[in-house]
Amino acid sequence: xxxxxxxxxxxELFQPTTVDDxxxxxxxxxxxxxxxxxxLDTFDWFKDRNKRRKVVVDxxxxxxxxxxxxxADGGLEIGASTTLTxxxxxxxxxxxxxxxxxxxxxxxxxxxxxxxxxxxxxSQDTRCWYYRSGWTCYxxxxxxxxxxxxxxINREHAIFDANRCVAVNPSDxxxxxxxxxxxxxxxxxxxxxxxxxxxxxxxxxxDITRMTVLQAGDLLTAIxxxxxxxxxxxxxxxxxxxxxxxxxxxxxxxALKVEGGTIRSSRFVVNAxxxxxxxxxAVEDAVAGKPRNEETAAMAGALxxxxxxxxxxxxxxxxxxxxxxxxxxxxxxxx
Amino acid sequence: MSTQEQTPQPSSSVTxxxxxxxxIASSAAVSASAYLFRGSTLVGQGSLPGAVERxxxxxxxxxxxxxxxxxxxxxxxxxxxxxGLTGTKLGCDRSECGACTVLIDDIPHYSCSVLxxxxxxxxxxxxxxxxxxxxxxxxxxxxxxxxxGFQCAFxxxxxxxxxxxxxxxxxxxxxxxxxxxxxxxxxxxxxYDKILRAMMRGAAYMQKTxx
Numbered sequence: 001x002x003x004x005x006x007x008x009x010x011x012e013l014f015q016p017t018t019v020d021d022x023x024x025x026x027x028x029x030x031x032x033x034x035x036x037x038x039x040l041d042t043f044d045w046f047k048d049r050n051k052r053r054k055v056v057v058d059x060x061x062x063x064x065x066x067x068x069x070x071x072a073d074g075g076l077e078i079g080a081s082t083t084l085t086x087x088x089x090x091x092x093x094x095x096x097x098x099x100x101x102x103x104x105x106x107x108x109x110x111x112x113x114x115x116x117x118x119x120x121x122x123s124q125d126t127r128c129w130y131y132r133s134g135w136t137c138y139x140x141x142x143x144x145x146x147x148x149x150x151x152x153i154n155r156e157h158a159i160f161d162a163n164r165c166v167a168v169n170p171s172d173x174x175x176x177x178x179x180x181x182x183x184x185x186x187x188x189x190x191x192x193x194x195x196x197x198x199x200x201x202x203x204x205x206x207d208i209t210r211m212t213v214l215q216a217g218d219l220l221t222a223i224x225x226x227x228x229x230x231x232x233x234x235x236x237x238x239x240x241x242x243x244x245x246x247x248x249x250x251x252x253x254x255a256l257k258v259e260g261g262t263i264r265s266s267r268f269v270v271n272a273x274x275x276x277x278x279x280x281x282a283v284e285d286a287v288a289g290k291p292r293n294e295e296t297a298a299m300a301g302a303l304x305x306x307x308x309x310x311x312x313x314x315x316x317x318x319x320x321x322x323x324x325x326x327x328x329x330x331x332x333x334x335x
Numbered sequence: 336m337s338t339q340e341q342t343p344q345p346s347s348s349v350t351x352x353x354x355x356x357x358x359i360a361s362s363a364a365v366s367a368s369a370y371l372f373r374g375s376t377l378v379g380q381g382s383l384p385g386a387v388e389r390x391x392x393x394x395x396x397x398x399x400x401x402x403x404x405x406x407x408x409x410x411x412x413x414x415x416x417x418x419g420l421t422g423t424k425l426g427c428d429r430s431e432c433g434a435c436t437v438l439i440d441d442i443p444h445y446s447c448s449v450l451x452x453x454x455x456x457x458x459x460x461x462x463x464x465x466x467x468x469x470x471x472x473x474x475x476x477x478x479x480x481x482x483x484g485f486q487c488a489f490x491x492x493x494x495x496x497x498x499x500x501x502x503x504x505x506x507x508x509x510x511x512x513x514x515x516x517x518x519x520x521x522x523x524x525x526x527y528d529k530i531l532r533a534m535m536r537g538a539a540y541m542q543k544t545x546x
Contacts, residue, residue: 109519
């Protein structure tokens with residue numbers, strides 16, 4: 001149980017109204033600055049006194065970071081500060097990219113979706129409780145992983161790509177965006193760069209203290225979704241213990257292009273199984289050109305979990321991933 | 336030296352009583368300024384874009400309230416401890432229970448997880464702002480009274496604000512839709528069946544009053 005203190009420790013607050021002013025502030029304060037969007041991840045850290053910054057830069061006044069618009073290539077650009085409720089209910093998203101609206105609608109609780117942003121949901125930190133409780137683990141700059149010891153409680157932790165740290169990425173929208181080949185627009189005082197969603201998320205082998213490529217001075221301003229997967233056949237499922245609030249034990253986002261019962265191309269992405277959303281490239285390659293039937297589903301399911309390494313208490317995630325992939329191949333009607 | 340001569344005499348302008356009063360007053364001023372300025376960890380931030388003034392006006396329940404708000408202060412803290420609106424409850428303080436739910440521009444938010452400075456200029460409604468000036472209860476409140484919808488009712492104000500916010504977007508919900516709409520609130524007494532029955536009745540009352 002969290003200890004309830006009276007108020008958060010002191011910080012200096014800035015509320016810029018333009019992206020340029022925001023970047024100037026991030027530049028001035030560097031690693032002392034914390035970017036605040038919805039705040040649902042942020043305030044836990046501050047209230048628990050496990051992370052602190054001298055300066056908080058609040059994005060709520062930057063209007064240009066909100067809203068959904070069509071792009072020239074027929075895709076969409078979603079402002080990073082667009083709330084999850086808006087992403088879930090926005091007709092432009094619903095029409096062509098139902099995968100993303102479904103994912104956004106399954107995040108946490110109504111009030112959290114009313115406040116939490118798409119940019120925040122994909123940039124949030126891991127939920128590993130050893131780390132979040134302030135233990136000096138690898139991710140916190142120490143030299144041990146408390147979740148990977150003989151007595152550790154690690155039901156929610158990684159089965160793929162662990163490297164010293166076994167924490168997982170808890171985002172629901174992240175796998176949907178990876179499956180849709182989305183691109184993340186990042187700005188800093190050096191200019192703008194665009195990163196594929198798949199490369200936006202990083203594992204402990206790349207940097208054990210970060211979940212994304214964002215560094216001090218960077219600001220995620222928008223998420224672009226190309227027309228590539230518009231109106232493909234989608235499958236999203238989130239497995240969790242209670243149907244509100246909970247982060248996923250495993251979730252899956254799949255997009256398939258099917259012609260005459262044959263899978264032409266596909267994307268399969270699972271999350272909460274590694275520190276980044278895991279794209280199942282082997283499955284995508286193997287099902288291309290195969291009929292969409294039970295045999296293909298069984299083959300894809302088996303392939304999906306190859307190389308998975310369970311910890312003491314999270315072995316259940318292996319059949320879970322296998323079955324979710326099968327269900328994604330069968331499609332919503334037969335799942 | 337002349338020290339002896341300058342020692343104030345009881346008969347001089349500063350009396351012992353006045354001197355003690357002076358000391359108390361000046362030390363009070365010193366400690367007050369320490370309180371007021373303890374937030375300023377950075378020098379010269381006033382010139383930077385987006386600098387924030389502590390003194391602000393909050394639009395709460397239709398009233399403009401002037402209030403001195405710390406940078407790190409949450410809306411729940413401001414409402415309860417600065418404005419005396421203790422109908423808003425603090426349960427978990429972590430966006431995990433819903434007891435602190437208020438409406439910001441008609442949308443339910445966990446006030447424990449909103450910085451007060453981010454709602455400047457927006458319309459805040461708490462449980463205290465639901466009843467009419469003549470004391471007539473909001474239909475949802477009346478329905479709870481009629482159904483006796485809660486046990487201990489610590490979670491009630493949060494549930495009511497969630498329901499009122501949800502009913503603005505979906506005034507005629509099914510029981511299932513309403514359950515989903517107010518799923519961001521927990522009841523430790525697990526009295527959900529009665530709560531939902533009361534809220535459904537509230538929705539029905541609202542239909543009656545609007546038609």
